[in-house]
Amino acid sequence: MAGVAVTNVRKSFGAEPVLADVSLDIRDGEFLSVLGPSGCGKSTLLKLIAGLDIADSGEIRVGDRVVSGVDARRHDVAMVFQSYALYPHLSAGRNIAVPLEMQRLNGFRRLPLLGRLLPGTGRIRAGIRADVEATAAQVRLSHLLDRLPRQLSGGERQRVAIARALVRRLSVLLMDEPLSNLDAQLRVAMRGELAELHRRTGLTIIFVTHDQAEAMSISSRVAVMMKGRLQQVAEPRVLYDRPDNLAVAAFVGDTPINLLPARVLAGGTVEAAGVRLAFDGVPETAAGLQMGIRPEWLRPADAAAADTWTGVVTGVEYFGAEAVVRLELKGGHSMTVRWDGDWALPATGKAQPVRIKPGRGLLFAASGDRIGEVRPADAGLAVAI
């Protein structure tokens, strides 16, 4: 078993920095997602850990071995690729067997025909076959081992790729957007299977994805990466409730976070679009602030009051379990509110007051960093004048 430690890794392609001083500790047995928009450097980071590319500087350890600069074959990590990368001319079973063949058979024993005549080859091959079958059973592939990749569905190919990564029983598994080629339903099912696989095997998994819902739902921790820098590494819940900066807050969450321009009043009170909230630790001189409010932190109020925002309903999207209501506030700010499916839906064009749940609300400085803490629930009710 092994964790992975990335320390001060830099990588650039030409003059373009792809990874700028990335440090990341992945604990033994952890399921860590690296989340970010495409081109943020997350796949490059994975390649460096796998040894498929070489970092300009910095150190990478797998377990207690330094692997940066070492040949990929000796990194002892397995990887599942986005395109599955199966050998098209080999059956599923033989695809899974390749890592074992390369490991257990030497060059002579791998020779076609001739290799089989060497004493002992048969015994080794029987061992490989047994291990392949055991691994295939683990991912429910046993009945498909004779098929060629092109005769398999996307989900089945995916499982072959996973089996091939598991067969050597290495302790670190890297996954590069493994679910993005599957259709929506299968993706959700595979998510569950991966979580289950992780529970069963105790592998250290590093999972790269651009899909925040995927990252949030299966990982023990998520590392958000943007423009070659790690923005925040935290458990999904922390990432969602207390994002370190505006970029993370905006990237995480199905429905985008509401942002309102805010200014500091005396006594730690912050005003945004006419509503005042009490914050601690906000310098009175701060300017260019923005208040972040997740759509589900808002709920409808019966009547307009000092602690409510009132907006005209411009759109309602109903999904069954929930609805998304869009409001337009005075001053042209738009606001999205997540409505419970049970609540009466507001009519478009009507004025609708909404109130923030106690203890909720984020404040971002002009630099984008989160500052201040909203005052805890009992004391933090919106301050009426």
Next chain:
Amino acid sequence: MARRPDQGRGSAILRHAVLALATLVFCIPFIWMLLTSFKSRPDIFNGGIDPWPRQWGIVENYSRILFDVPMPRYLLNGAIVCLGIMALQILVAAPVAYALAKLKFRAARWLLPLIVVALAIPAFLPTLPLYLAFRLTGLISSSSGAFGNYAALILPFSISAFGVFLLRQHFKSVPDELVHAARLDGMSDWSIVWRVMVPHARPAIVAFCIFSVVAHWNDLFWPLIVISDNTYATPPIGIIAFVNESVGGGDYGPLMAAATAVTLPIIAVYLLGQRFMADGMALMGK
């Protein structure tokens, strides 16, 4: 756009008629060769232009090329030389093409243009330097044996710029992720060439093999220069020798039998390869 069925049939008939005619035009010399090899000597000279043999000479003609002239030996030489060339060409071209297609190194930028330049050099141009090189190394001499002769016939063609170029184009289409996966599975570059790249480019390799075998089976120029001992003659040289020594002016029956014997393996190679090529192409479709 849907076409009317009768219009389609009419143009199909026309198409096939044109193709059949063209086929016939190209086949007539071969048919003539085959039929002449069946005719007896008097029949050839007195029979007018009646294609069908009136007096059969199959046994007589073919026994002459089998027993009086070492035709089987020539065919064997041809097979050794062609297979040797083909094997070496693939052995050299596949790793080179892999390096050019998938590895990053500074020289790659000017190596590829060099290969394209090599493609443009006429085959006759390096003949003299090559000949001198072989003379200097002693592989060509009046006393050189099997090794020297076969080496002189095979080695100049062991590096094929065309082969490198063709395979490079096909290797480039192999997804990088597949190469990465192979590396993580524990493969060396050498293994990647033979276990990932070559199977992936199988149709191209089969096509290249056919091209190579046909070209060198029929090659007359280079063997004519380096062969000092007819024991190592390739089939075309064999036919020339045959013409010179026994036919003189007139023994066309055995000559055509020899020509037939030389042509048949080529046709066989093509038909065999064509089948594999079709298989390979079918593999390409997902």
